Amino acid sequence: MRWRYIIYVVGVLTFFTGVSMTAPIFIELFYGDKNVFPLLNSMNIAIAAGLIPWFFYRKQAAEIDYISPREGMAIVALGWMFVGFFGSLPFYLSGQFGSFTNSLFESVSGFTTTGSSILTDIESISRGLLFWRSFIQWLGGMGIIVLSLAILPLLGVGGMQLYKAEVPSPVPDKLKPRIRETAMILWKVYALFTLVEIMLFLIGGMGLYDAVNHALTTMPTGGFSTKNASIAQFDSLYFDLVIIFFMLMAGINFTLHFQFLKGSSLAFWKDAECRFFLGTVLLFTIIISFDIFGTVYNTIGQALRYSAFQVVSILTTTGYATADYEQWPAMSQAILLMCMFIGGSAGSTGGGMKCLRIMVCFKYCYKELFSLIHPHSVSHVKIAGKSIPEDVVRSVLGFLALYMGLFAIAAILLAGTGVDFVTAFGAIAATLGNIGPGFGMVGPVENFALIPDTGKWLLIWCMLLGRLEIYTVIILLVPEFWRK
Amino acid sequence: MRWRYIIYVVGVLTFFTGVSMTAPIFIELFYGDKNVFPLLNSMNIAIAAGLIPWFFYRKQAAEIDYISPREGMAIVALGWMFVGFFGSLPFYLSGQFGSFTNSLFESVSGFTTTGSSILTDIESISRGLLFWRSFIQWLGGMGIIVLSLAILPLLGVGGMQLYKAEVPSPVPDKLKPRIRETAMILWKVYALFTLVEIMLFLIGGMGLYDAVNHALTTMPTGGFSTKNASIAQFDSLYFDLVIIFFMLMAGINFTLHFQFLKGSSLAFWKDAECRFFLGTVLLFTIIISFDIFGTVYNTIGQALRYSAFQVVSILTTTGYATADYEQWPAMSQAILLMCMFIGGSAGSTGGGMKCLRIMVCFKYCYKELFSLIHPHSVSHVKIAGKSIPEDVVRSVLGFLALYMGLFAIAAILLAGTGVDFVTAFGAIAATLGNIGPGFGMVGPVENFALIPDTGKWLLIWCMLLGRLEIYTVIILLVPEFWRK
Ligand SMILES: [K+]
Ligand SMILES: [K+]
Numbered sequence: 001m002r003w004r005y006i007i008y009v010v011g012v013l014t015f016f017t018g019v020s021m022t023a024p025i026f027i028e029l030f031y032g033d034k035n036v037f038p039l040l041n042s043m044n045i046a047i048a049a050g051l052i053p054w055f056f057y058r059k060q061a062a063e064i065d066y067i068s069p070r071e072g073m074a075i076v077a078l079g080w081m082f083v084g085f086f087g088s089l090p091f092y093l094s095g096q097f098g099s100f101t102n103s104l105f106e107s108v109s110g111f112t113t114t115g116s117s118i119l120t121d122i123e124s125i126s127r128g129l130l131f132w133r134s135f136i137q138w139l140g141g142m143g144i145i146v147l148s149l150a151i152l153p154l155l156g157v158g159g160m161q162l163y164k165a166e167v168p169s170p171v172p173d174k175l176k177p178r179i180r181e182t183a184m185i186l187w188k189v190y191a192l193f194t195l196v197e198i199m200l201f202l203i204g205g206m207g208l209y210d211a212v213n214h215a216l217t218t219m220p221t222g223g224f225s226t227k228n229a230s231i232a233q234f235d236s237l238y239f240d241l242v243i244i245f246f247m248l249m250a251g252i253n254f255t256l257h258f259q260f261l262k263g264s265s266l267a268f269w270k271d272a273e274c275r276f277f278l279g280t281v282l283l284f285t286i287i288i289s290f291d292i293f294g295t296v297y298n299t300i301g302q303a304l305r306y307s308a309f310q311v312v313s314i315l316t317t318t319g320y321a322t323a324d325y326e327q328w329p330a331m332s333q334a335i336l337l338m339c340m341f342i343g344g345s346a347g348s349t350g351g352g353m354k355c356l357r358i359m360v361c362f363k364y365c366y367k368e369l370f371s372l373i374h375p376h377s378v379s380h381v382k383i384a385g386k387s388i389p390e391d392v393v394r395s396v397l398g399f400l401a402l403y404m405g406l407f408a409i410a411a412i413l414l415a416g417t418g419v420d421f422v423t424a425f426g427a428i429a430a431t432l433g434n435i436g437p438g439f440g441m442v443g444p445v446e447n448f449a450l451i452p453d454t455g456k457w458l459l460i461w462c463m464l465l466g467r468l469e470i471y472t473v474i475i476l477l478v479p480e481f482w483r484k
Numbered sequence: 485m486r487w488r489y490i491i492y493v494v495g496v497l498t499f500f501t502g503v504s505m506t507a508p509i510f511i512e513l514f515y516g517d518k519n520v521f522p523l524l525n526s527m528n529i530a531i532a533a534g535l536i537p538w539f540f541y542r543k544q545a546a547e548i549d550y551i552s553p554r555e556g557m558a559i560v561a562l563g564w565m566f567v568g569f570f571g572s573l574p575f576y577l578s579g580q581f582g583s584f585t586n587s588l589f590e591s592v593s594g595f596t597t598t599g600s601s602i603l604t605d606i607e608s609i610s611r612g613l614l615f616w617r618s619f620i621q622w623l624g625g626m627g628i629i630v631l632s633l634a635i636l637p638l639l640g641v642g643g644m645q646l647y648k649a650e651v652p653s654p655v656p657d658k659l660k661p662r663i664r665e666t667a668m669i670l671w672k673v674y675a676l677f678t679l680v681e682i683m684l685f686l687i688g689g690m691g692l693y694d695a696v697n698h699a700l701t702t703m704p705t706g707g708f709s710t711k712n713a714s715i716a717q718f719d720s721l722y723f724d725l726v727i728i729f730f731m732l733m734a735g736i737n738f739t740l741h742f743q744f745l746k747g748s749s750l751a752f753w754k755d756a757e758c759r760f761f762l763g764t765v766l767l768f769t770i771i772i773s774f775d776i777f778g779t780v781y782n783t784i785g786q787a788l789r790y791s792a793f794q795v796v797s798i799l800t801t802t803g804y805a806t807a808d809y810e811q812w813p814a815m816s817q818a819i820l821l822m823c824m825f826i827g828g829s830a831g832s833t834g835g836g837m838k839c840l841r842i843m844v845c846f847k848y849c850y851k852e853l854f855s856l857i858h859p860h861s862v863s864h865v866k867i868a869g870k871s872i873p874e875d876v877v878r879s880v881l882g883f884l885a886l887y888m889g890l891f892a893i894a895a896i897l898l899a900g901t902g903v904d905f906v907t908a909f910g911a912i913a914a915t916l917g918n919i920g921p922g923f924g925m926v927g928p929v930e931n932f933a934l935i936p937d938t939g940k941w942l943l944i945w946c947m948l949l950g951r952l953e954i955y956t957v958i959i960l961l962v963p964e965f966w967r968k
Binding site (some may be wrong): 070073291329330331333334335337338341361362364365368369370372373374390391393394395397398400401402404405408409411412413415416418419420421422424425439471474475478480481 | 554557775813814815817818819821822825845846848849852853854856857858874875877878879881882884885886888889892893895896897899900902903904905906907908909923955958959962964965
């Protein structure tokens with residue numbers, strides 16, 4: 001472990017976090033709001049903190065052209081933690097977010113694109129800070145897609161080892177050629193989607209500020225809103241449809257967008273995971289529509305609209321709300337809870353277990369059944385006609401089991417802080433899957449303010465664990481990791 | 485698939501189910517209760533139904549000395565279903581259990597050693613019927629341990645393929661030599677434990693009828709009680725301790741009892757799974773004691789007593805209750821919910837995922853972490869120093885994922901029948917793990933009477949799926965299974 005280099009890279013990330021604060025500062029100045037100095041001070045602290053390792057270690061760092069998987073994982077995990085810490089400074093220094101724990105919770109919730117909030121009155125927060133809250137989700141989402149493919153190679157890092165740590169796809173070969181260039185294109189796709197969404201919001205009559213904020217939190221499947229009532233505030237079919245579309249885009253593997261833009265018009269259809277993802281959306285939307293039609297909504301149109309929005313929002317792990325699904329029938333709630341675990345596609349900005357893993361698991365179980373019927377046959381798990389190596393299948397199944405185990409243990413610990421049974425499980429599902437709202441006292445029309453402080457720290461860890469594919473974070477707890 | 489042979493074996497099982505009804509008939513006669521004829525008629529029906537295939541197919545069956553895995557699975561799944569059906573006849577014909585659905589639910593709950601009950605007033609049921617209800621749990625438990633090791637070889641069947649289907653141990657070699665003899669010994673161990681428990685109950689002053697019934701439902705980790713308030717009715721520390729001891733015995737791999745009786749005095753200590761099982765009991769008992777001390781109970785002694793009983797009852801999947809754990813703090817409830825999933829040891833009468841699988845999963849995840857740190861090292865999952873083959877590890881992880889997936893889907897379906905959110909998940913966890921009581925409206929002081937009929941049918945399937953290790957039952961749904 002070349003710690004100097006790791007500190008150097010984490011410093012660079014911290015530096016850019018500081019630089020990014022110029023945007024909210026301008027907005028705060030523009031609107032004449034009062035939190036310019038908290039933002040300015042935070043910027044200075046972050047830039048200074050980032051420059052110190054750069055100053056000492058830049059020469060050694062320039063000589064490094066390969067990083068080990070271990071170093072890569074240390075950079076990913078520590079990078080997200082430090083960026084989360086420095087990102088929380090504006091919140092903390094402004095005093096508008098309460099305690100340091102609250103501020104850190106909100107910041108980590110942003111950078112991990114979770115969207116769980118401790119704010120009880122979002123609209124009372126000054127606009128620069130609210131913009132920062134949205135912007136860190138956008139940066140976090142960029143990190144999720146691009147970090148391992150573009151930023152680290154840009155810093156002179158090999159990258160493939162990090163791809164393994166950061167991109168959950170069990171098929172890590174898709175983007176091998178010209179990683180850096182492709183990654184830059186993906187970043188442009190991400191920015192392009194964001195811009196188009198802003199325009200569509202403006203066309204629909206949304207104010208510029210809200211349009212920018214919501215576009216910045218849709219594409220990373222973040223889900224922070226500038227409104228207390230989230231998207232329900234606008235009560236507009238048009239906005240619902242626009243957001244549903246962009247949430248779906250954000251939940252699809254970004255390499256497919258890249259392929260589509262390169263001319264492969266059937267890219268989405270050809271991808272087995274994408275079909276599974278869209279099929280799941282369709283199936284659950286229909287089932288929930290039937291479940292809420294007549295019981296909650298009086299027209300089938302309304303039932304479809306609210307069902308589709310909530311299914312897409314939860315399955316893509318965005319977490320916007322246009323309805324309080326806790327008032328829906330139990331079956332709809334159970335389906336949404338399952339969506340929290342399934343999550344988006346691998347290579348998207350969505351969290352959760354990822355559709356690809358669920359597919360591998362399905363196919364593996366079917367294969368097991370098949371080999372019980374035909375004990376002497378040899379068969380492999382195939383996705384889109386391509387065999388998945390057996391050790392990859394095992395890793396996928398192990399990940400699913402680990403995810404569930406972690407979920408159970410974290411829920412028990414959260415329950416130990418004094419929250420009720422449903423909230424404990426709901427809050428862990430929501431943070432581990434990077435969704436945002438959960439069930440119980442952290443439902444879609446509530447927030448995380450009433451969770452005890454120890455519980456908030458636990459949830460901060462869950463957000464990081466979920467976002468960084470668990471292993472990258474828990475590896476820090478293994479003594480073996482720190483040896484030599 | 486030699487269907488005649490399968491029908492023949494299922495017929496034999498049905499025949500013996502009928503013969504077993506002589507016991508409750510004598511008890512009904514002895515107490516002068518009024519349900520002699522329902523029992524007598526059921527016995528005649530079951531014996532007749534069992535004799536018909538015997539009459540037609542006995543000669544062909546006698547020639548068969550090998551069964552295929554497929555045939556074995558068909559026998560296991562259909563056997564349990566038919567026995568469940570014929571076992572329900574006394575309940576249905578007596579009229580004391582209400583609808584046929586209720587009667588079948590109670591019978592399958594018995595034979596699968598689940599212990600979920602639709603009875604709202606157990607003590608109003610005549611004593612012969614209540615004995616039958618306990619006795620079918622005992623028979624079911626015998627089936628679970630012995631079926632694949634003794635009964636099927638007794639019928640001239642190879643057995644090892646069924647061992648694979650029926651005994652969940654990923655290490656199927658333990659009892660290979662002299663399967664039949666060893667199985668008979670295990671059956672004797674099972675009977676011996678039951679007898680000793682009866683004696684200890686009698687010494688403590690329990691009436692003979694209650695003593696026999698509770699011993700018959702402890703050893704199969706069944707959990708049916710003859711009292712409305714379950715074990716809480718006796719309110720006796722002595723009985724609690726006796727039952728805790730025998731539940732623990734029932735939750736340990738029966739091959740260890742066998743080894744212990746053959747003179748290996750350290751058998752329990754030497755077995756990694758047994759250490760894990762007892763360690764889990766100890767850990768959770770201590771944590772829950774702290775959680776309920778001061779909040780529910782005023783002395784540490786009481787806290788320990790009720791904590792230990794409930795932890796052992798749920799972890800071994802027995803399902804007896806001495807306390808309403810739904811009134812306990814959320815953390816204790818969450819731990820008990822996790823216990824429902826962990827379950828007893830492989831090769832015990834306990835249900836759930838089984839400790840051995842959880843251990844394999846733990847060790848595999850640690851191995852994954854280790855190989856992320858040392859990418860070029862080769863390591864295997866080892867239990868007690870013995871490497872577990874990689875495909876067995878994969879099967880175990882696949883089983884855990886399948887279990888969770890099935891849990892989610894079944895809970896959604898149950899919620900669709902109109903029960904609330906917590907009840908849906910609690911009832912599925914309780915039936916899939918063959919525990920008995922769950923959460924919500926099927927908690928430890930309630931019952932399954934208010935679940936809608938479609939829900940009861942779903943739960944019947946969950947009990948069978950959980951008890952027969954899922955694959956044995958879902959394989960019946962694969963068209964491939966029925967071909968040729
Ligand atoms: K989110
Ligand atoms: K049970």
